[in-house]
Amino acid sequence: MSSPTKVFCIEDDRDSADLIREDLTDRGYVVKVAYDFSAALATLAAFMPDIIVCDVNVPGMTGFEFLESARGIIQGERKIPFIFLTGNADKASIMRGHSTGADEYMLKPVDFDVLDTVIRKYTEHEEALDGTPLPFGLTRREVEVLQWSARGKTSAEISIILELGKRTVDFHIDNAREKLNVATRTEAVVRAALLNIIQL
Structure with missing residues (x-):
């Protein structure tokens, strides 16, 4: 049996972060939360998540800068999917998010069904019922x-x-x-x- 998917969430709004952790934990994920980028960078390599969910506007640096720093820390490891979860709906932010290398750019408020689907999209390798890959x-x-x-x-x-x-x-x-x-x-x-x- 495969181990649970590890999700690393960086969100400075503690209520939002706790809500994300609670919902994803209920869905069977192992969730670690950081409320600022300094703490996130300090624990990233030790936790080694399967996927990162990150706000764009967190004090200290932007989510775009964090993505570049995170990729530097885990260089040589497998590519970890990166999801921006933000209220920044302007075109420039969306384009920058994708050009920085994010896999998805999702807007708040969080639709947890969609977030769950996106996480599974990047972390599950599906097989048909007979065991052959789809x-x-x-x-x-x-x-x-x-x-x-x-x-x-x-x-x-x-x-x-x-x-x-x-x-x-x-x-x-x-x-x-x-x-x-x-x-x-x-x-x-x-x-x-x-x-x-x-x-x-």
């Missing part, structure tokens, strides 16, 4: 959502069936569409069916 890096949940789409279900209906938020369903569909290199949900369903990933 093609195109698809996850079981993405295949499940595509299968229900093939049956004519809307995102709202799928969210009820799978007990997920509608935004989470749309997120899975968008991920599947990108992995299958198609522009629309319908094209994703058709390609998945042609490749025998799902059944029509």
